[in-house]
Amino acid sequence: MEKLVNKQIVLGVTGSIAAYKAAELVRRLRDAGAEVRVVMTQGATEFVSPMTFQALSGHPVHLTLLDTDAEAGMGHIELARWADAILVAPASADFIARLTHGRADDLLSAVCLASDVPLALAPAMNNKMWHNPATQDNVQRLASRGVLMLGPDEGGQACGETGAGRLQAPEELLAGLAELFESGLLSGKTVMITAGPTRETIDPVRYLSNRSSGKMGFAIATAAAEAGARVILVAGPVAQTTPSHVQRLDVESAQEMFDTVLANINGVDIFIGAAAVADYRPVQVATAKIKKDGGSLRLELEPTPDILAEIKARYPGLFCVGFAAETHDLQTFAQEKRYRKGMDMIAANWVGPAATETDGAFGSETNALLVYWEGGGVELPVAAKSHLARQLLMHIAQQYEQHAAHPAEQKVVSLTTPDRH
Secondary structure (H helix, E strand, O other), X not given: OHHHOOOEEEEEEOOXXXXXXXXXHHHHHHHOOOEEEEEEOHHHHOOOOHHXXXXXXXXXXXXXXXXXXXXXXXXXXXXXXXOOEEEEEEEOHHHHHXXXXXXXXXXXXXXXHHOOOOXXXXXXXXXXXXXXXXHHHHHHHHHHOOOEEOOOEEEEOOOOOEEEEEOOOHHHHHHHHHHOOOOOOOOOOEEEEEEOEOOEEEEOOEEEOOOOOOHHHHHHHHHHHHOOOEEEEEEOOOOOOOOOOEEEXXXXXXXXXXXXXXXXXXXXXXXXXXXXXXXXXEOOOOOOOOXXXXXXXXXXXXXXXXXXXXHHHHOOOOEEEEEEEEOOOHHHHHHHHHHHHOOOEEEEEEXXXXXXXXXXXXXXXXXXXXXXXXXXXXXXXXXXXXXXHHHHHHHHHHHHHHHHHOHHHOOOOOOOOOOOO
8 A cells, every 4th residue: 555655644533333443444554654643523532542542643642623732722723734635434424414514613623624635534324324315415515525435335233233334444445545645637747856955066075065855856756656647756865765656866966967857858748846956066176175274265166057947948848847945035036037947837935044834944844835837826835745745736737738738828927027028
């Protein structure tokens, strides 16, 4: 079940006799490589102790809507931002009804409403409750909103009756949950992504670099592979694990990254430049370690290749997405960069002291993006980088479709700078 590796799953447990089966589900999720946070309704605690789920998940169980130990006391927002997907198993008839009507009077329902990640429900209830027209209407309405229904199965029930209403087996729930990450948005497409920093050699032991961890670029590569794309990941020196079904090409310097991109660009449909490429490199590289002599040291620097601009100039029909990391004037600089380099889209984020919500962004597990394209844009609020990557890929796929449908009409202009052509 490799599609669940490193996924962050919120497991909701509601008041049903099948709540005890959720304990096995937590273990199976962790065995599949997922990280799990459990949210229990008050009714669920009548069937299973929160301590059981805490021991199995390795994390405290979340019970209270306004949690003084959570971020700003708003546990539902914290969990909604953290999750890659939400699975409610078992989902009682009462919970399904309340979710249908947008109720948010407990933590679990509030998390579901506050999140825009995939949501799956695994119903479990008496067979007559399941077949009741009210329940069926609620299920159909939720399904029409994009909620995935997993089950229920048929068989003997705790009440002694037989019929539909049994919670699906853990292996079936895991398989259904894994499918949430297979969007197929980029099926048949080839996507090249650059990620991480570059290192520009000063001498055999020193180099110029930056604080990029590569986490955002690797998350995008993972999301692109899940979306069905063939993915080529050109990675600078990072300590990240290669995502499944991704071709990884390791480089060190900006020149090496540029040469590797050029050597593999043929056949690429979408190029995403998420790497934090060094802007300058030393003109002279010392062949031996530079010794400290007590005086000052001057380094003469020259520009490195501008990978984004060069690729777009050489392949004007290629759909190109750039990144902009800024410490001030984020929107202005991002839009100017998009215009200057001819990008079809650009994703911008704060870094350094300005990135107060994301711990400086570099190396953080979270990020927030402002995404711009010709005539539009979208703000993606603070969330796990894996979550943001899937959101970003959705917008990239949408814009790419328009680009592919009307290639002759493509023209990059700035939303804030007059057309200079």
